[in-house]
Amino acid sequence: MDRTTVDRSKPPRPGRPKKIRFPDYFEGTLPNGLKVIVYERHDLPLAMVDFVVRGGAWYDGDKPGLANITAEMLTKGTATRTEREIAEEIESLGGSIETWTTWDCVAIGVTILSRYFRNAMEILADVTRRPTFPETELELFRERHLAYLLQRKAQPSALASLQFFRTVYEGHPYASPPDGTEESVRAIRTDHLKDLAARVILPNNSFIVAAGDVDARECFETCAELFGDWRGGETPPAADMPPPERTGVRIQIVDRPQAVQTSLRIGHVGITMKDPDYITVMLMNTLLGGYFGSRINLNLREDKGFTYHASSRFDKWMQAGPFSVATDVRNEVTDRAVEEILREMERIRSERVAKRELEDVKRYVTGSFPRQIETPLQIARSIMMIELYGLEKDFYNTFNPRVLAVTPAAILDTARRTIHPEHAVIVAAGNASLLHKTLGRFGPVEVFTPDGEPVRVADSSKGTGTP
Amino acid sequence: MRPEGGVQLCMGRRDDDAPPRRGHATAITFEECDLLNGLHVIVHEDRHLPLVAVNLWYHVGSKDEEPGKTGFAHLFEHMMFQGSENVPPNGHFLLVQKAGGTLNGSTTFDRTNYYETLPAHQLELGLWLEADRMRTLRLDTETFETQRNVVMEERRSRYDNQPYGRIYESLFERAWKIQPYRWPTIGSMADIRAASLEDARAFHAAYYRPSNASLCIVGDVDAQAAVRLAEKYFGDIPDDGTPILRPGAREPKRSFQVRDLVYDAVPLPAVIIGFHIPPLADDDFLPAEVLSSILASGESSRLRRRLVHAARAAQSVEAYALGLELPGLFIAEAYAQIGHSAQELEDLIFEELAVLRNEGVGEAELAKARNRLETSFVHGVTDIQSRADLLNAYRVLHGDTSGINRELERIRAVTADDLHRIVRSFLIEDNATVVHYLPYPYPSSA
Numbered sequence: 003m004d005r006t007t008v009d010r011s012k013p014p015r016p017g018r019p020k021k022i023r024f025p026d027y028f029e030g031t032l033p034n035g036l037k038v039i040v041y042e043r044h045d046l047p048l049a050m051v052d053f054v055v056r057g058g059a060w061y062d063g064d065k066p067g068l069a070n071i072t073a074e075m076l077t078k079g080t081a082t083r084t085e086r087e088i089a090e091e092i093e094s095l096g097g098s099i100e101t102w103t104t105w106d107c108v109a110i111g112v113t114i115l116s117r118y119f120r121n122a123m124e125i126l127a128d129v130t131r132r133p134t135f136p137e138t139e140l141e142l143f144r145e146r147h148l149a150y151l152l153q154r155k156a157q158p159s160a161l162a163s164l165q166f167f168r169t170v171y172e173g174h175p176y177a178s179p180p181d182g183t184e185e186s187v188r189a190i191r192t193d194h195l196k197d198l199a200a201r202v203i204l205p206n207n208s209f210i211v212a213a214g215d216v217d218a219r220e221c222f223e224t225c226a227e228l229f230g231d232w233r234g235g236e237t238p239p240a241a242d243m244p245p246p247e248r249t250g251v252r253i254q255i256v257d258r259p260q261a262v263q264t265s266l267r268i269g270h271v272g273i274t275m276k277d278p279d280y281i282t283v284m285l286m287n288t289l290l291g292g293y294f295g296s297r298i299n300l301n302l303r304e305d306k307g308f309t310y311h312a313s314s315r316f317d318k319w320m321q322a323g324p325f326s327v328a329t330d331v332r333n334e335v336t337d338r339a340v341e342e343i344l345r346e347m348e349r350i351r352s353e354r355v356a357k358r359e360l361e362d363v364k365r366y367v368t369g370s371f372p373r374q375i376e377t378p379l380q381i382a383r384s385i386m387m388i389e390l391y392g393l394e395k396d397f398y399n400t401f402n403p404r405v406l407a408v409t410p411a412a413i414l415d416t417a418r419r420t421i422h423p424e425h426a427v428i429v430a431a432g433n434a435s436l437l438h439k440t441l442g443r444f445g446p447v448e449v450f451t452p453d454g455e456p457v458r459v460a461d462s463s464k465g466t467g468t469p
Numbered sequence: 470m471r472p473e474g475g476v477q478l479c480m481g482r483r484d485d486d487a488p489p490r491r492g493h494a495t496a497i498t499f500e501e502c503d504l505l506n507g508l509h510v511i512v513h514e515d516r517h518l519p520l521v522a523v524n525l526w527y528h529v530g531s532k533d534e535e536p537g538k539t540g541f542a543h544l545f546e547h548m549m550f551q552g553s554e555n556v557p558p559n560g561h562f563l564l565v566q567k568a569g570g571t572l573n574g575s576t577t578f579d580r581t582n583y584y585e586t587l588p589a590h591q592l593e594l595g596l597w598l599e600a601d602r603m604r605t606l607r608l609d610t611e612t613f614e615t616q617r618n619v620v621m622e623e624r625r626s627r628y629d630n631q632p633y634g635r636i637y638e639s640l641f642e643r644a645w646k647i648q649p650y651r652w653p654t655i656g657s658m659a660d661i662r663a664a665s666l667e668d669a670r671a672f673h674a675a676y677y678r679p680s681n682a683s684l685c686i687v688g689d690v691d692a693q694a695a696v697r698l699a700e701k702y703f704g705d706i707p708d709d710g711t712p713i714l715r716p717g718a719r720e721p722k723r724s725f726q727v728r729d730l731v732y733d734a735v736p737l738p739a740v741i742i743g744f745h746i747p748p749l750a751d752d753d754f755l756p757a758e759v760l761s762s763i764l765a766s767g768e769s770s771r772l773r774r775r776l777v778h779a780a781r782a783a784q785s786v787e788a789y790a791l792g793l794e795l796p797g798l799f800i801a802e803a804y805a806q807i808g809h810s811a812q813e814l815e816d817l818i819f820e821e822l823a824v825l826r827n828e829g830v831g832e833a834e835l836a837k838a839r840n841r842l843e844t845s846f847v848h849g850v851t852d853i854q855s856r857a858d859l860l861n862a863y864r865v866l867h868g869d870t871s872g873i874n875r876e877l878e879r880i881r882a883v884t885a886d887d888l889h890r891i892v893r894s895f896l897i898e899d900n901a902t903v904v905h906y907l908p909y910p911y912p913s914s915a
Contacts, residue, residue, distance in 0.1 A: 093767040148807060369570065
């Protein structure tokens with residue numbers, strides 16, 4: 003090769019892209035209604051199995067955190083194993099068992115070297131079918147969880163987020179955090195856990211996703227053997243309460259007198275997982291604040307140097323989750339950062355996006371597709387979304403064509419429908435005595451304690467604030 | 470296919486992968502060579518998806534800084550995204566993302582890495598971008614000032630404005646008095662403020678040279694073709710061969726414990742303990758890593774059982790061996806439950822270490838640690854970018870790329886005697902630096 007001929011002045015021309023598809027997988031349903039899905043991939047000797055229950059924090063009722071604690075307690079004792087035996091058994095094989103809770107599901111997942119697949123499945127069946135919720139384990143969990151909630155209150159971005167949800171979703175279940183509050187966590191008893199488990203952890207209200215070095219036939223057989231004689235029951239009603247109406251601009255400060263930076267959340271109610279414009283909203287958000295090259299990040303970080311990172315997102319659940327912009331900025335520029343964010347929200351709903359900017363975002367999103375299906379875990383989580391939210395089976399294979407079809411006019415229409423600076427809830431977790439005055443120019447300012455209790459302005463502003 | 474056992478419906482077909490192999494991970498095959506200018510090139514083919522990972526390590530980190538210029542290696546990393554002769558400021562982000570790729574860089578004590586994961590047909594874009602900023606760098610006042618501000622916000626976001634955010638630097642500055650790990654990678658605010666463009670020019674010339682770098686390409690590529698492309702873009706970048714001065718001073722062996730208290734805006738006490746241990750490449754490092762697994766990996770581990778479940782004194786506890794080029798630290802840290810003190814946590818940790826010293830480790834516990842480390846190793850090579858980064862780590866920090874394929878074997882070879890030796894030699898009170906990280910004793914709003 004002749005080195006002197008390298009033309010460095012322009013980016014090299016790409017080769018020809020290869021077409022790829024979301025991989026095929028196996029699925030089947032046991033007579034009791036438990037669906038089993040298997041994605042086989044054998045290049046590494048690792049298997050992951052998630053047991054997913056359609057029964058998340060939505061079913062907490064008046065006890066925020068109930069589903070989360072119920073899920074955590076599944077692995078803390080069964081009819082045949084103590085907490086310690088469960089941990090010892092799975093960890094001796096190099097595996098782990100974890101639970102997590104969202105608004106719409108509770109999931110119990112095992113990760114295991116594939117040579118121990120059967121052992122892990124037995125433990126998974128035990129914790130989902132025969133949990134005993136021992137009192138002493140609940141007490142220990144409660145102590146640990148209360149310490150965690152206390153630590154959360156020292157965490158600026160968590161404080162901003164908690165207050166944001168409290169305000170945007172006032173009167174709606176989404177107003178309370180899925181992992182509970184100190185008050186609710188103190189009140190939860192083992193009876194509550196048993197009741198919720200009996201109501202939602204049913205074979206016909208659950209499904210299993212196995213991925214990695216798993217043989218589909220063996221997995222179906224194992225599931226039939228371990229879960230086949232489990233009888234189903236009446237499934238709980240789906241989440242059905244729409245979020246509150248939007249109610250104009252609110253400006254709220256969560257006071258952290260020692261803060262050297264302000265954590266911001268700005269937004270309002272957004273869309274549901276089943277929104278017909280899902281793809282357009284996703285593309286519009288990517289452009290606005292969904293990747294490094296987005297308008298909000300380039301403006302706040304690369305142009306102004308206000309922050310290390312700024313982004314926007316739509317959380318999507320059965321009911322409409324929020325649209326929110328999140329960033330940490332230095333104290334002195336907090337009001338200017340808010341102004342720039344509101345300006346970007348206004349701009350995307352008033353000016354048609356240039357074709358070229360839209361093309362760049364489309365290339366980013368469509369080109370990201372193979373990276374999103376790279377690992378068995380990613381595939382398993384994608385299949386889980388299809389199953390949990392009843393998305394079309396070819397959702398991921400039609401994804402790129404649908405992205406490419408979005409027009410600048412559609413982006414504008416969608417932005418007008420889903421982005422509302424005139425209804426923005428602006429939450430700043432930071433030093434109220436500094437922020438009260440500067441944020442006052444956007445409207446009346448409310449100040450709160452980290453627990454969400456209102457603070458009289460005169461108390462917190464130390465005389466520097468405007469009334 | 471219709472499995473027995475009451476399954477009603479099956480769909481789909483098998484991937485045309487190799488037949489199921491149940492058992493152990495197979496070797497990661499790779500090619501490697503040095504270009505004439507000294508750039509090391511590693512290529513590993515993985516044809517599973519049309520993706521490619523480009524991962525470039527420079528053998529320079531915060532330990533190569535001097536006092537007064539702390540945080541510079543990391544600030545400089547930010548400047549590497551501000552353009553070069555043929556790439557405009559932020560061109561890396563814009564061009565790579567437009568190509569459907571993702572990218573970033575990171576700085577540690579010992580190295581700085583830059584990486585892109587791209588659709589495989591965009592491999593050349595990644596190489597062109599990396600080569601351009603190895604050759605030349607656009608350093609102007611305006612972008613430098615912006616990045617200085619961004620980095621100061623990064624320091625606030627990740628450390629100063631986070632509860633427990635300064636716990637590691639509070640340990641490092643007390644554990645090390647000589648070795649240049651005594652300041653954090655992010656650096657001090659004062660030093661970030663004082664950094665200059667002249668420093669940046671000198672830094673690029675001194676460290677961002679082919680012979681101080683290792684390029685790893687993993688993915689849907691032909692190994693020979695990938696090496697030729699590396700030669701095409703990097704082959705003519707000059708390297709004058711000036712030797713790089715590396716900090717060599719070692720911390721002298723210490724025969725007394727260092728203890729301190731640090732107050733911060735945190736709700737609950739914590740304790741962090743660091744024990745000096747040998748460097749990453751030393752034979753005693755892996756046993757230390759196995760020990761950390763036995764002590765605190767998983768709910769069944771010794772420290773979790775003792776501090777969290779039996780004494781109910783800790784909300785969480787972690788232990789790990791920090792593997793570094795110069796001698797590193799074995800770290801144990803615990804966060805208190807409401808109503809418990811840092812001293813109580815410290816006493817419990819030392820009591821458990823005494824049990825370990827007196828009674829040793831049984832075969833079942835050793836087998837558990839081996840299984841857990843095998844799982845986390847396999848986990849760590851699941852995606853092509855992590856695999857590329859790990860190959861470079863073996864090359865640059867261990868001096869042998871093929872070490873990646875002996876790791877599991879080495880883990881299996883660790884014996885109970887090895888562990889006992891580590892506990893007796895290193896996990897002892899006189900070798901410890903202990904920091905109690907405490908809530909302010911007065912109201913924080915005062």
